[in-house]
Amino acid sequence: MIQNSSSRNYLTKDLGNTLRILQLNIEGVSRPKSDCLTKILTENKVDVVLLQETHCSDQSQLNTRCKIPGFTLAAATYHPKYGTATYIKNDITTVTHIRTQSDNNIYVIRLKVADTEIINVYKPPAQPWINDYIHNIEHPGLVIGDFNSQNTKWGDRATNDDGARVSDWAETENLFLLFDAKDKGTFHSARWAQDYNPDLCFTTLDSKGLPLHSSREVLSGFPRSQHRPVLINIGLQIPIVRSIPKPRWYFQKANLEEFSEELDFNIQWIPPEPASYERFVGLIHSIAKKHVPRGFRKDYIPGWSPRCQELYDDFQSTQDSDVADELILALDSARKRNGAP
Incomplete structure (x- = not known):
């Protein structure tokens, strides 16, 4: 399968099965927000949705406020100010609910989609991170969510206590931080007019110490949320570059012997003077068209x-x-x- 990237000028060739996850601190679900979210999920062919800060006290409230066509609520935690929810696309049937936790004021949903463990996390800003709260993560696995912490490792200007704790926890659990410093911040503070990265993604390592094959992309802003949606691709993907549709000479397959012979024969009719320059260039171009292949590749790897x-x-x-x-x-x-x- 080949998929378009939503913001980059290349295609991707998928190797084997792939999984697309969208993570967003939605800052309170509502029917209009659900409609906007559905559009993003459709455009990006998303399979799993991880939401934080749903602001719903119970399942009835969540079902009323958040309706995503084509997706089923797999698990949720409830709180009027916090809360999380994980939705799975209807055509995915191999889903196992491992555990839902909300003690210590840290909200965690652990699921397995096929053989991949996906952990949805939300830590409120005032709640200190607890290092042994999430452990024994099987490979392949991901921990994704809003950690409300700052660390220079994920692009923040300074490291706070929670940022240090989260970093120590990731090292203890042997996790890999999926992050690109060139991406936009996942949170834009309207008050401080500055980007931060509280929304993080960690992946497990295999027996060779290699991280799960994955990529991460921060999308554009979301209505009435200071957080930006984050798209995570799981699986092997090869970038296919779109070529500029401008013909180029392919000199490796040129017949230089015939080119030289024809040029030597015809150049004798052009006087060796400055006024003949345009005529000389025209001759070169005309003969080259006969003996040097010319064209362009639409897409290439x-x-x-x-x-x-x-x-x-x-x-x-x-x-x-x-x-x-x-x-x-x-x-x-x-x-x-x-x-x-």
Whole structure:
């Protein structure tokens, strides 16, 4: 399957099964907000929705305020000021509810979607983070939510006590922070006119110490919430670059011998003087069109080689994760050699 990225000028080729998760501190659900959320989910082909700060006291209130067509409420925690909810797309049937916690004023929902554990977290600003509150996370797994903490590791200007505690917890649990400093902040303070990153995503590591194959994208703002939706892609994805539709000369397949012969024969009819410059250029261009292929590729994968194609075909037939890792490493090595991003 090939999917469009919502904000970048490339496509992605998915290897095997993929999962798309959207996380948002919605700052109180409502029917209009649900409609806006549904549009984002449809546009980005989302499978799992993790909401924080639903501001609902019970399930009846949540069901009345939050209706997302095509999704089912898998689990929720309730509080008039806090609360969380996890929704799963209706066509996903392999869902297991592991645990729901709301003691210590930290709200956690743990589910398994197929073989992937997904943990939805909300920690209120005044509640200190408790390091042993979430532990024994199986691989593959993710911990996603609003941690209300600041740390320079995830792009904040300073590290506060909760930021230090969350960082220590992630190291103890052997988790990987999925973060790109070039992304927008997940929270824009209208009061301070500044971005922060309270919304975080951590992934587990495999037996080789490699993080779960995943990517993260901070989307545009959401109505009546200072938080921005965060889109997380789980699974192997290869970027396919969109080429500028401008023809280029393909000199590697040029017939230089015939090009030289025809040029040598015709150039004798052009006088060697400045006034003949345009005529000379026209001759070069005309002969080149006959002997040098010219065109452009609509889409291409940087670094894709016959070896990559072989690994890709092998993975499609075996679904072997080791083959997938080898393919990704081969592409990364090729990009580094060619100076590609």
